[in-house]
Amino acid sequence: MNCLLCHSPYNPIASWRQLLLLEEPDVLCPRCRGTFAVIRGRLCEMCGRLLEEAAPSVCADCLRWQEDEQWGRALVKNRSVYLYNDWMKDVVALWKFRGDYVIVEAFRRPFVQAFRRHFGRDWCIVPIPLSPERLHERGFNQAEALARLLPSPYFPWLSRKHSEKQSKKSRRERLETDNPFFLADHPPLDGKRIVLIDDIYTTGITVRHAARILLEAGAAEVGALTLVRA
């Protein structure tokens, strides 16, 4: 078998356990697999970032969010699978910008595991959409590619308008004026728990914008599952 990323041949059966349980063999060679850094250890309760042993249970970033009356509570939590190391940056560039869609297969198992552990079947899956222009340019939506990996169906309840590169506005201004999301066709959302799917959690503004729209339409709570915590 050849590695999905480096194309070099490798032996995909890593352990007896794998053989006995008839697990799907890994699509990556051990070297490529090992270069991803999985987030493991003590996490910020809010954003799922890795914390120092002695640190408080919420990171400085999230404390700042919590001070915000309006936006602080828009998101119940974010959980991410990987750290944003140099390797991950390269892989994401190849996947998302070069458009090598099939790389998403490398994330299947850990992404599904994270979904089961932190969310589960009673959460409705909604991928963060791209604007029609961006979608045409890329040919696919990377968040939707991730959502397709999950064991439950996903729902395209959100749409996004095209916005130019983020301007020099303050965070406050961006939050108040630049929400690019709006509702698409959707059933009543009352009481629903919704997990947003996206590739990268950086500032948390994007998922909070999306969450806000869903909460205003009646959703009970909104969380996020992202591939990478930047």
Next chain:
Amino acid sequence: MYIPPSTAASPLVVWLNGQRLPREQLPFPDGEVAAAIQTGSLCEQPGLINTARGWRCVRCGNDDPYLFASFPCARCGSDCAYCRKCLVMGRISSCTRLVHAALPLPYGRYEAPLSWDGELSAAQAEAAQTVRQAVLDRRELIVWAVCGAGKTEILFPAIAAALEEGWRVGLATPRVDVVRELAPRFQRAFPRVPLAVWHGGSDERGQIAPLVLSTTHQLLRAYRAFDVMIVDEVDAFPYSVEPMLEYAVSQARKERSSLIYLTATPSRAWQRDIARGKRNAVVIPARYHGHPLPVPVFEWCGNWRKRLERGRLPENVFSWVLQRLEQGKQAFLFVPHIDELETVVRLLQRVDARIVGVHAEAPDRAEHVQAFRDGRVPLLVTTTILERGVTVPNIDVAVLGAEDRIFTESALVQIAGRVGRHAAFPGGDVRFFHHGKTSEMVRARRHILRMNEEAKKRGLLCS
């Protein structure tokens, strides 16, 4: 003097001239593109075609089923196959349309474009004449020139002749550094002729000029563009890229064009074909400075991998290194793989902290190589990737583990070819430390000896 052609082509056709690109990459309104296709001044082709074996990428020629995948395509609304091999150039999927200009535009002629006043050695002059004739006759020719023969200058008379005819010349080479190194030399030799340099980081890529220097990947943009196609260091292409290069060349050259391959180490199949007269070749067995090639010495070094595991280098390898350090003579030490490179560097840094290791994926590769060139690094440990391109006047070279299968005849000849390049230091030590002699090692040594003999027979050696 420059004699311009007369043409009345639309800006779109002029822009696209000599290129074949995905339709959405054209910086023109799609209506204009559609109209040009309608009138026949542009042609459109599918990006992928379905063959009996499966998909085939029209841009890069890939037909390996493992290098195709599919995705739910937002453009065509269906499950769309795409080529994973040429992704760096923008994704080609089954709904991509490739467009190119129907007819090549005529080009202007240059009178006496060459202003190079260097002198060719006897061996160079003879080869240069053969290349020039092959270009004028639009034939295929292999230039088999030893490392250090001065093969770039050999091309100048042929390129000058082509430019005088109003032809376009493309030179492709596997690596960006070679493109960057050649560009100023061509610029100086042909100061009045526009030169376009195509590599991943260049804005000129795709722009057609009378003279184009390109990496293999960027050559995939060209279509029926060149009257003269030169492929440099054809043996340096990684095995996996070879079929793509062949395809790119077949697409980039015009139907009636010459094809010149430059190589120091032709493959065994080519060597056989040349010997049987099935391929035309001109052989330059001597370096420009007229001194023979240094001949590699084989030295057994036992199970060096095991020694490395125990944190030690084989005795004789270690003392070879120490001698170089004492004499203050710079040296390359080649090892087969990255893991071994790391161990060897760690061990040697205990002796001299200035010693560094460089491999193909090392981000600081360029810096280290520069430090070596500047003489700040006494010994550079490296994997085969560096075997070409880097020339330093006065060095010795050793290979640790010359029996590894990564060290083919061609790689070993190239490694030996690093030594004695400069006229002031034409000699030097080439040492293959091994744990069991291989036929590749023997072939490499024989190859070098044969070249020296041939050079002597033809009276090309000065001593």
